[in-house]
Amino acid sequence: MTRSVTDIIAGLGTGIHIDGQWRPAQSGAGFDVQNPATGETIASVADGGRADARAAIETAAAHQKQWAAVPARERSEILRRAYQLVLDHTDEIALLMTTEMGKPLDQARGEVAYGAEFFRWFAEEAVRIGGDARRSPDGKTRFIVTREPVGPSILITPWNFPLAMISRKIGPAVAAGCTMVYKPAELTPLTSLYVTDLLVEAGLPPGVLSVVSTTSPGEVTEAWIDSGKARKLSFTGSTPVGKLLLEQCARGVLRTSMELGGNxxxxxxxxxxxxxxxxxxxxxxxxxxxxxxxxxxxxxxxxxxxxxxxxxxxxxxxxxxxxxxxxxxxxxxxxxxxxxxxxxxxxxxxxxxxxxxxxxxxxxxxxxxxxxxxxxxxxxxxxxxxxxxxxxxxxxxxxxxxxxxxxxxxxxxxxxxxxxxxxxxxxxxxxxxxxxxxxxxxxxxxxxxxxPAAPFGGVKQSGLGREGGLTGIDEFLETKYVAIPVR
Missing domain, CATH: 3.40.309.10 (Aldehyde Dehydrogenase; Chain A, domain 2)
Structure with missing residues (x-):
């Protein structure tokens, strides 16, 4: 039987999630989450700041080498278990989602099924990361081309699809072997926090995913971008914010994926x-x-x-x-x-x-x-x-x-x-x-x-890169080429 939304929220970790643990914001601050159908407060979550952001990105950087070395099959199995856990908790996730952002329950259940599919899709892609080995046209050099995780990745999602937007980013990052720092939307953080607990239950190791909820997104994301430790940013949101993030990422030449506005x-x-x-x-x-x-x-x-x-x-x-x-x-x-x-x-x-x-x-x-x-x-x-x-x-x-x-x-x-x-x-x-x-x-x-099996993304001021499909994992991989003279 599905628990009441009050009981669901009472069982959530509503702090900052770093190194596998929920903790209060270092400032001790929190902010309220409302039910848009009533205007009433339904929960209070930790309001992270710059200090929390620094702790999160330092944790991600510290765990990157170890996480990248985990065999692809193990990463795949974590995602496969996460897929099943999300489906097993469909009714609770849907009720929580509807309560914090408004969409009817039938649509919320549909989003749960859709969002879970990203975990299953990228579980299958994790074991298919390929490369290349061949000779140069003149026959004098052997080319070996490998694909490696890009490294600690910043993930930022909007409020309108609280499950699907984050599974679409976490799925390929986990499959590729990237550690992550994640900022959920201020208006709808609860679904993301629930899914974080499910990922831990699925076996995601401590330190691979850190979550910082905040009412100061600029402060948190800029701390991540300017840390010198992040190598990738994946953002879904408005075009004006996306442009600002691109300018900030240029300072450290971070890889970026941008799913921006539409018309x-x-x-x-x-x-x-x-x-x-x-x-x-x-x-x-x-x-x-x-x-x-x-x-x-x-x-x-x-x-x-x-x-x-x-x-x-x-x-x-x-x-x-x-x-x-x-x-x-x-x-x-x-x-x-x-x-x-x-x-x-x-x-x-x-x-x-x-x-x-x-x-x-x-x-x-x-x-x-x-x-x-x-x-x-x-x-x-x-x-x-x-x-x-x-x-x-x-x-x-x-x-x-x-x-x-x-x-x-x-x-x-x-x-x-x-x-x-x-x-x-x-x-x-x-x-x-x-x-x-x-x-x-x-x-x-x-x-x-x-x-999930098709590449999602736009052109012009609607963004850069693609999520999902055969190309979705490429956003979290770097290509390395090794040249070997033929003797």
Whole structure:
């Protein structure tokens, strides 16, 4: 039987995790975590600072050589056990996740299954790290190429997917043989702390993973970056923060992986199957209440299909039930906090002021919690703020277009390029548009692209590098070449 969330939290390590032990922050400070459905405090966790950060990165550096020498099979088995432990605790993790960040329980369970898969995927990749051995073209030199762990790695995750974002980083780092220092999101640290305990239970040795929760992320991460001991930073979050981290990492020439902001276009072509288009749009827009970097931000619809698509989408959106995600029958939970609701409210008001029409929703509710209703706007003008800003909320903005070339131009007008979606019955058209879109990922007749076995990442200001897939482990490996003269 699943414990109550109060009992789950009572059993958590809520301090700073260093060298296999939970300890208070050196300052003794803590901060509160809220339930966004009620605004109530549900837990207090340690508020780490510069001294805690230094202790964490020194621990990671001290354990790097020993951890790198652990056989790949042993690292693989740790990840395989972690995968199973996460699945075994699905209901507790989902309840904890929903309570601290709002997504409905069904979606939280889906994230648990998705996030666990990164542990299983990289358990399999750990034993497949390869190399090369061959002669030079002139026959005079033997080349031996090996792959080695990059070294102590800084991991930073956002609040919107508390399990999947960290398993996507810890998985390849463990598989590659890198020690880690990890900063969970201030708004949603509890799921990460729960998973930390599961990794320890799975056999992850002390010192391999240190966790510092904090309300001073700049202080903690800068201490890590400037320590001279970190060799890698993997960050998921906003583009402005990512740019700042890149500047800081340049000082020590750290390897970086950046999964940054998005402004995803969702293109409904004139030959689209309406049921496919609406189903895919709901998936791309409403996963996580729209609080996802992959969320459809600009829904571009061929003018000849706009009216029928808008009517069908509005019917689906208006039928969704909003409320506390821990209750049965809830489709849309709260946004993560009051600032998120303020932002969505301002973006909708700006669009309406510029001529957009509200087909459903559009009014901020009263009462406790940080809720916003599913909203459909049509005839959104190009100069509306939400056309160039991630909405991060349950608002579908419909924009008409007349030709495929116009749709591509609108889609590519953004400085971001994480994911794009194309709905068409023509394979040729779908492939052509996929090639023309400036995006790291394309969903063709689907609203879901994330998969642990596929490379996740963007182009332009949406980031650098890829997570998951066959290339995900490469971000945590260095290539070494040894030259041997042929005698």
């Amino acid at each position: 995803a276009p969702f293109i409904v072509c004139e030959d689209a199957d309406l049921s496919v288009a609406v189903s895919a749009a709901m998936a791309a827009k409403m996963r996580n209440m729209g609080e996802a970097c992959t969320a459809a931000n600009r829904i571009l619809v061929h003018r000849s299909r706009l009216e029928e698509f808008a009517a069908a989408l509005t019917a689906e959106m208006a039928a969704l039930t909003v409320g506390d995600g821990t209750r049965d029958g809830i489709d849309v939970g709260p946004l993560v906090g009051p600032d998120a609701v303020d932002k969505v409210t301002e973006l909708v008001a700006d669009a309406v002021d510029r001529g957009a029409r509200v087909l459903c929703g559009g009014q901020r509710p009263t009462g406790p919690g940080y809720f916003y209703p599913p909203t459909v706007l049509t005839d959104v003008p190009a100069d509306a703020d939400l056309m160039s800003t991630e909405i991060f909320g349950p608002v579908a903005a419909l924009v008409p277009f007349d030709t495929d070339a116009e749709a591509v131009e609108l889609a590519n007008s953004s400085p971001f390029g994480l994911v794009a979606y194309v709905i068409t019955e023509s394979l040729d058209r779908g492939l052509v548009l996929s090639e023309e879109l400036e995006s790291g990922m394309v969903g063709l007749n689907t609203g879901l692209v994330s998969n």
